[in-house]
Structures are given as structure tokens and as C-alpha cells.
């Protein structure tokens with residue numbers, strides 16, 4: 030953030046009110062749920078090697094909400110897949126409750142961008158699926174599924190099929206399905222990326238409501254700066270090629286969050302910092318060809334209205 034930005038916004042992203050500071054102190058006193066230490070990931074393909082993640086370090090405390098942000102290709106999905114136990118890594122450690130992550134497990138729930146519901150199962154049967162896989166009786170699974178559908182506000186749609194739901198509703202079922210096994214951590218990879226802006230905003234508020242009501246730690250991947258600030262306690266900012274941590278930002282916006290805060294000085298100061306990290310201003314390259322000269326024209330109309 031430049032001094033100019035700071036004087037316009039009126040605060041700095043590093044400045045925290047006493048209440049926010051005290052909240053972070055309490056949060057950091059909680060047990061560590063997830064710890065990533067010196068994590069590296071190299072993909073080897075016929076075309077060569079890609080260092081997707083290099084020396085990633087961070088800790089997440091119980092019931093913390095961490096967002097991971099960074100440009101396309103910086104390794105966000107790779108990180109979340111490693112945490113889910115779906116991807117191997119090349120050195121370093123990923124510990125959940127102090128134990129190395131070696132494969133998928135019930136202690137982690139996952140929600141991805143694509144709608145991953147079983148189309149042939151009803152909403153309730155989709156939520157029951159994880160429980161039945163764990164040998165819980167159908168009656169018990171049905172009772173628990175009802176409770177989770179209630180929590181995500183879909184109790185009236187229990188018998189609907191996924192194709193009868195909107196995108197936001199499908200993602201609410203996916204959240205219920207991920208939470209039904211009561212995981213320690215919820216891993217979310219751009220879960221609202223395919224939703225329209227208004228639904229996305231509602232889902233963010235809804236997710237914060239769910240998070241406030243249950244004992245869950247969340248790692249949420251996004252490339253949307255506003256979404257990260259609105260949701261997170263802390264934001265892990267990655268850079269690409271190789272994927273490395275640029276900064277772990279403590280969001281100075283107080284909780285509970287509301288859309289009224291989107292233009293608060295703390296929110297804008299955090300956004301200015303993220304912009305500076307993720308979209309740094311380029312020096313003008315005087316050798317660069319002006320874009321008008323590089324563009325091919327495919328129109329015959331030459332009256333210059335456009």
C-alpha cells in the first residue's frame with residue numbers, strides 16, 4: 030500500500046482495532062488443527078517439471094477461517110488436493126491434528142466448484158451417502174441428514190433431485206454432504222466460482238452463518254479478493270511459478286461480517302494490499318506494441334462508432 034493509498038483510505042491493513050487484536054489473540058491461543066511445514070510439490074510430465082508449490086508454511090487454528098488466494102496456476106488447487114490426501118507431495122509436511130496426511134479421510138470434508146452431487150439420488154440421499162458408507166444405519170443416516178439439511182435451509186427440498194435445484198442450492202447440498210461426517214476441517218476450492226454475483230454473495234453470508242454454528246475449521250480457495258476479505262480470519266497470498274507464500278494477512282475487518290463493511294476503511298485497506306500483491310503495477314514497456322496495432326480487424330464497418 031502506498032502512502033497515497035493510506036491517506037485516501039484513512040487506515041492501513043496492518044492496523045487493528047483493540048477488539049480485532051483481542052480476537053486474533055484468542056484465536057491463536059486455540060489448538061492448531063492444520064500445520065503445513067516446508068511443503069513442496071513438483072509435477073513431472075513428458076514436457077518437464079513444474080514446481081507447483083515451494084516451501085509453503087502456515088498453521089490453522091481451531092475454528093479459524095483461512096482463505097488462500099493467488100493468480101491462476103499458483104498452486105491453490107494443488108494445495109487443497111494435498112490437504113485432502115488426493116495428491117502426493119515432494120518434501121515437507123502436512124499435519125492434521127499433528128498426524129501426517131497420507132490419504133483421504135473422514136476428518137476432511139470437501140466442496141469443489143463443479144456440482145458433484147449424484148444426479149440419481151435425491152437431495153437427502155446425497156447427504157445420507159457419506160454416512161451410509163460409514164456403516165451407519167439408514168434410519169440414523171436419514172435422521173442426521175434431516176438435521177444438516179435444516180442447517181443449510183433445504184429441508185423442504187429433501188426429496189428433490191439435483192437437476193431441480195439452482196446452482197446455489199446444489200452447493201448448499203454439497204456443504205451439507207461434506208459436513209455430515211463431522212470433519213475436523215472443510216476444504217473448499219472455489220465453491221462459489223460458478224454462481225452469479227448475487228447468489229454468490231448470499232452463499233458467502235450463509236457459509237459464515239454455518240461456520241458460526243458448528244465446530245469447523247475452513248480452508249477456502251478463491252481468486253476473488255472481496256470474497257476472501259469478507260470470509261477470512263487470515264488470507265494466505267500465493268504467487269505463481271513457483272507457488273510460494275507472499276504474505277499471510279490478518280484481516281482487520283471486525284466480525285460478525287456484513288455487506289455494509291465492503292466499503293469500510295479496513296476492508297478497502299486490505300483490498301488495496303491484496304491488489305498490490307496480486308496485480309502489481311507494471312512499469313510501462315516503451316518497446317511494447319500498442320494494442321490497437323496488434324489487433325486484427327474482422328469487420329467491414331468503418332464508421333468508428335465503437
Ligand SMILES: Nc1ncnc2c1ncn2[C@@H]1O[C@H](COP(=O)(O)OP(=O)(O)OP(=O)(O)O)[C@@H](O)[C@H]1O
Pocket residue numbers: 072073074079080081099100101102103104105106107108252
Ligand atoms: N496433474 C498435473 N500435472 C502437471 N502439472 C499440473 C497438474 N496439476 C497442476 N499442474 C500445474 O501446477 C501448477 C499449479 O496448478 P493448480 O491447478 O494448483 O493452480 P491453481 O492456483 O489452482 O490455478 P487456478 O486458479 O487456475 O485454478 C500449474 O502450473 C499447473 O499447470
Ligand SMILES: [Mg+2]
Pocket residue numbers: 105106107
Ligand atoms: Mg484451481
